[in-house]
Amino acid sequence: MKELLKYTLQLADNALILGHRISEWCGHGPVLEQDIALTNTALDHLGQARSFYQYAAEQFNALPVSEKEHFFTSSAIQSIIKDGKQVDEDDLAYLRDGWDFRNTLLVEQPNKDWAYTIIRSFFYDVFNFFFYTELQKSTDVTLSAIAEKSLKEVTYHLRWSSEWVIRLGDGTDESAQRINEAIANRWQFTGELLTMSEAEKAVATSGIGVDLEKIKTLWKERVAAVFAEANLDVPANGWMHQGGKEGKHSEHLGYILAELQFVQRAYPNMQW
Amino acid sequence: MITAEHIYEWLSTVTDPEVPVLTILDLGIVRDVQVTEENGQTTATIFITPTYSGCPAMDVISMQIRMVLLSKGISKVNIENQLSPAWTTDWMSEEGKRKLNEYGIAPPYRKSTNALGLFEDDNVPCPRCGSDNTELTSQFAATACKSLYKCNSCHEPFEHFKCH
Numbered sequence: 001m002k003e004l005l006k007y008t009l010q011l012a013d014n015a016l017i018l019g020h021r022i023s024e025w026c027g028h029g030p031v032l033e034q035d036i037a038l039t040n041t042a043l044d045h046l047g048q049a050r051s052f053y054q055y056a057a058e059q060f061n062a063l064p065v066s067e068k069e070h071f072f073t074s075s076a077i078q079s080i081i082k083d084g085k086q087v088d089e090d091d092l093a094y095l096r097d098g099w100d101f102r103n104t105l106l107v108e109q110p111n112k113d114w115a116y117t118i119i120r121s122f123f124y125d126v127f128n129f130f131f132y133t134e135l136q137k138s139t140d141v142t143l144s145a146i147a148e149k150s151l152k153e154v155t156y157h158l159r160w161s162s163e164w165v166i167r168l169g170d171g172t173d174e175s176a177q178r179i180n181e182a183i184a185n186r187w188q189f190t191g192e193l194l195t196m197s198e199a200e201k202a203v204a205t206s207g208i209g210v211d212l213e214k215i216k217t218l219w220k221e222r223v224a225a226v227f228a229e230a231n232l233d234v235p236a237n238g239w240m241h242q243g244g245k246e247g248k249h250s251e252h253l254g255y256i257l258a259e260l261q262f263v264q265r266a267y268p269n270m271q272w
Numbered sequence: 273m274i275t276a277e278h279i280y281e282w283l284s285t286v287t288d289p290e291v292p293v294l295t296i297l298d299l300g301i302v303r304d305v306q307v308t309e310e311n312g313q314t315t316a317t318i319f320i321t322p323t324y325s326g327c328p329a330m331d332v333i334s335m336q337i338r339m340v341l342l343s344k345g346i347s348k349v350n351i352e353n354q355l356s357p358a359w360t361t362d363w364m365s366e367e368g369k370r371k372l373n374e375y376g377i378a379p380p381y382r383k384s385t386n387a388l389g390l391f392e393d394d395n396v397p398c399p400r401c402g403s404d405n406t407e408l409t410s411q412f413a414a415t416a417c418k419s420l421y422k423c424n425s426c427h428e429p430f431e432h433f434k435c436h
């Protein structure tokens with residue numbers, strides 16, 4: 001089912017791009033413990049991305065050639081199909097073009113400073129925690145197994161980012177001012193997390209995917225609870241960016257992919 | 273004839289590259305072993321489950337399993353990754369926990385089913401002096417499976433194998 005493939009790719013891309021963003025802190029963390037926390041978290045996201053890409057590759061390889069040809073635009077993937085070869089997890093991560101990525105806009109936003117990094121992780125971790133909790137009940141055994149495994153890891157992520165939101169919000173004047181600025185700028189990307197794409201609607205109806213309506217209230221309540229503890233105000237709903245799930249991205253994704261994909265595009269199949 | 277018992281015995285020589293006092297059996301990541309024989313050729317299928325999704329030790333462990341079994345005369349080794357049920361430290365052997373403590377890493381004390389509250393910390397005794405007066409310094413440490421603590425009695429920092 002092509003909707004399931006799109007859905008699997010969306011989950012994989014969210015994990016890969018957020019993991020990549022967080023990994024940009026490697027060696028730059030403010031103190032060693034936090035550098036280690038970020039790299040551990042990035043590794044969890046990359047591990048989750050691998051599980052989803054492996055499943056996506058399996059689904060893609062099972063499609064009839066006529067459908068494969070129209071699924072992705074990149075010439076690198078096209079030539080794999082022409083050669084009659086199968087794609088693998090690495091091909092999906094390294095050889096697709098930006099418009100074939102389905103991650104949400106939030107996860108591709110730049111790290112900027114510590115407050116921006118923390119708030120992006122926090123908004124996403126709250127979502128991810130409730131999302132995986134629901135996805136565990138999926139009728140698709142692979143998705144439910146990945147969710148069951150990932151949820152344990154996301155529990156650490158959520159705790160870490162929640163503690164930092166509180167520490168910054170309830171800290172010094174400067175930390176409060178910075179986290180407030182980060183919230184004001186990143187809030188507009190949170191609506192997309194909880195707005196269902198066509199692929200999400202299709203798989204939710206069949207019991208495979210998560211009905212995001214079920215977790216909307218949980219997300220809001222948890223964000224409000226942590227913000228209350230942090231002396232922070234939850235912004236009014238306002239206008240929200242959309243499009244990432246359909247492949248319409250901010251300019252930032254192109255730069256991430258340029259860095260992430262350069263070696264494989266320039267030197268195909270290179271290994272070390 | 274090679275049996276599953278032989279295989280388990282050989283697998284008990286494979287250790288975790290990141291926590292070398294633990295064997296893969298101590299860790300509980302070997303979920304099942306199947307052996308078949310056909311025309312004098314033995315095929316072994318080993319079902320393993322990753323500890324954490326991104327644990328880089330898993331690739332090394334798979335390679336070590338392959339090497340050990342091939343060296344024992346098994347013709348074909350299949351390694352199957354099994355994600356569900358998700359790995360938990362509840363599967364760690366008592367012997368493994370004892371070895372960890374001796375090595376200076378506080379073992380998991382809590383059952384993973386007794387979840388912590390959002391901001392609750394595990395009370396972890398110091399593996400060096402046994403004191404309960406310890407505190408968490410970071411939820412994350414040198415590998416995904418551990419957190420960092422310090423002991424307020426002997427003032428030594430130590431790692432804790434997280435209840436997972």
Ligand SMILES: [Zn+2]
Nearest residue numbers: 398401423426
């Ligand atoms: Zn001590």
